[in-house]
Amino acid sequence: MLRIAVQSKGRLFEDTMSLLAEADIKLSTSKRTLLTQSTNFPIEVLFLRDDDIPQCVASGVADLGIVGENEFIERNEDADIIYRLGFSKCRLSLAIPKEIEYNGVQWFNGKKIATSYPYILQQYLDKQQIEADIHLITGSVEIAPGIHLADAIFDIVSSGSTLISNNLKEVETVMKSEALLIGNKALSEEKKEILEELLFRIRAVKAAEDKKYILMNVPNDRLKEITEALPGIKSPTIMPLATEGWSSIHTVLDQKCFWEIIGKLKALGAQGILVLPIEKMVL
Ligand SMILES: Nc1ncnc2c1ncn2[C@@H]1O[C@H](COP(=O)(O)OP(=O)(O)OP(=O)(O)O)[C@@H](O)[C@H]1O
Ligand SMILES: O=P(O)(O)OC[C@H]1O[C@H](OP(=O)(O)OP(=O)(O)O)[C@H](O)[C@@H]1O
Ligand SMILES: [Mg+2]
Numbered sequence: 001m002l003r004i005a006v007q008s009k010g011r012l013f014e015d016t017m018s019l020l021a022e023a024d025i026k027l028s029t030s031k032r033t034l035l036t037q038s039t040n041f042p043i044e045v046l047f048l049r050d051d052d053i054p055q056c057v058a059s060g061v062a063d064l065g066i067v068g069e070n071e072f073i074e075r076n077e078d079a080d081i082i083y084r085l086g087f088s089k090c091r092l093s094l095a096i097p098k099e100i101e102y103n104g105v106q107w108f109n110g111k112k113i114a115t116s117y118p119y120i121l122q123q124y125l126d127k128q129q130i131e132a133d134i135h136l137i138t139g140s141v142e143i144a145p146g147i148h149l150a151d152a153i154f155d156i157v158s159s160g161s162t163l164i165s166n167n168l169k170e171v172e173t174v175m176k177s178e179a180l181l182i183g184n185k186a187l188s189e190e191k192k193e194i195l196e197e198l199l200f201r202i203r204a205v206k207a208a209e210d211k212k213y214i215l216m217n218v219p220n221d222r223l224k225e226i227t228e229a230l231p232g233i234k235s236p237t238i239m240p241l242a243t244e245g246w247s248s249i250h251t252v253l254d255q256k257c258f259w260e261i262i263g264k265l266k267a268l269g270a271q272g273i274l275v276l277p278i279e280k281m282v283l
Helices: 013-022 050-058 069-075 118-127 161-165 189-208 220-228 255-267
Strands: 002-007 035-037 043-048 064-068 080-084 090-097 112-115 133-136 152-157 168-177 179-183 211-219 237-240 246-254 271-277
Touching: 002 013, 002 050, 002 189, 013 189, 043 050, 050 064, 050 069, 050 179, 064 069, 069 118, 069 168, 069 179, 080 189, 112 118, 118 133, 118 168, 152 168, 161 168, 211 220, 211 255, 220 246, 246 255, 255 271
Parallel strands: 002 043, 002 064, 112 133, 112 152
Antiparallel strands: 035 043, 064 179, 080 179, 090 152, 090 168, 211 246, 211 271, 237 246
């Protein structure tokens, strides 16, 4: 049985639980315990604070973990990055009071910077040859300049709205982050096999993300133009309709180019366009 450490509550929790659910890993959710076994897959889930996940995986207490890249790098623990999960995207940035005129990273020399990420910040400052005083705080970092606890902050930014509401501006982006699946470096062969099965499912779920299955009716004399306009995963499926002179085209489209393509297809004579979500995709 594989043991995976996940965040018990917070920013990573919901996406992590949805990913496991979409991979058809059922958990007994009736009682909220620290450790829950799956009822249909050889895995058990250990719920922890995200700070503790890297060490737990590196030491082998858990075989796998799902944690933010920022936290994984900060903890500097020896574990493998197995898969980049693509959710909880954010960045770690330096920010300063918005009225200050900023003239480059040298501004931070001799300044006091509040952060929960001292290791990543120190590495960055060393690289930039800046000497600053790092003030460690574990939460509400953005308030620090406002209460004269520090001159600047180094923290997570996503939409930037927390910075704005604290009268701060982002001046340097130090690293980008997303949720990672990390793994212990010495998994047994049996555990590696379970991990492969888990990865197979995760890949299928991820491949289907942002993809749509579309079907439409097209007059046969437009088939060539319409199929050429479709950037499907392979060539589309074409089937004759009961109505003489018409066919049905089925294909998979990227959500990103969806509206652009749909407009083109309609203009080329496609009718009755149906768009369906895809649950999983095995490529
Ligand atoms: N605003 C955001 N947008 C996107 N991702 C974020 C955001 N804030 C945090 N994250 C990501 O989610 C992770 C967990 O954030 P959260 O705020 O839940 O952490 P926490 O308060 O340290 O939780 P815990 O109680 O588990 O220690 C962060 O390490 C980061 O990778
Ligand atoms: O750029 P934004 O979209 O505003 O996001 C950034 C904020 O999000 C996180 O805090 P969260 O809201 O999770 O609260 P927390 O401080 O309790 O962790 C993070 O610590 C930042 O404060
Ligand atoms: Mg934490």
